[in-house]
Amino acid sequence: MKLLTVSALLCAVIALTTAARQHHVEKRAICCPHGWTKACESVNANLASVRNIRDYYFIRKVIYHATHANGETWIGGSDGQVERYWFWIDGTRFSYTRWCHTQPDNFLGNQNCMTMNWLGQDCWDDQHCGIRHPYVCVKNMLSFLG
Template identity: 25%
Template structure:
């Protein structure tokens, strides 16, 4: 039989062993809890990042949707059935008459076939537009290679980017100037042409409009004042001459696939040059 002191010593050793085991278990549990908390924090952070990214994508999609919707709404009035717009459906006789003006001389005797066609042409109602109004490319005018014809003018859409002043210098060396927009029809022509040439939404073009001489007095490059009833600014309060990007303000105009924007003349953009087409008819 063991003595009493020896049993007491063995009890203390056993109690100490259990205490150490409990401490080790508590340490493992604490480490496990910390790991779980760290993993949870990482998951929450990732989810928040994905949420912000999704919201940004939604905003971009909504902006694109509004832009496309506005473009479609603006172009709807231009889309009409061919049967309801007779002038846009020229008859074969009209196509024959649209030869260069100096081919058929009024004083020259005409063969029977031409006389018949001429008689048929005179029967067309007086409300029918002339060929120059039907087509963009008037056969009596011609443009150089690389220039796009519209009516009696030629337009060049640059691929290189430069400031407003530098772009105007390039246009003038080619015998023209930065484009002056005189009508809604010309604005529509340029808008459609730009939509075919841009590579991104921020691919914009300088036009010949500035108020650099007198703030608030917008003039075209030929010195004529801007017709306030014929403007296509994007924002209702534009131009507003903000100075955040340039202390000199926003003194030049650029054009996108739909609207105009006022911006610093020092920014680099592509440009649209305009000059008269070469007359072929006498």
């Protein structure tokens, strides 16, 4: 699995603004069925959480630089435990949202996973977890020290 890594200088700046996290984008699309977080966990990371507007636009910029597009991309939001109760897979508080108009809608049921850049738009959508999309992993930089 080939991950694109943000430059060291940029990572240092990100560490100051997003609590010491390193960001990765997977270029090829994967499927996110049962166990959908395992791709990120395999590199000791989580799907990205978005805690504020700075995180949101930074992740969007990383996606664009890695793929040269603003395509739909998995991030770490889910309501798979309790319908309509969205949480970040890394346990951080869900305080910032950027849902597209009429979303989340749980269309046809079981849309428990979150993408950003829905249909190229600057917003989020709930989707069935089995759809193929690129994904963004976030890794705590402190894990590189030990």
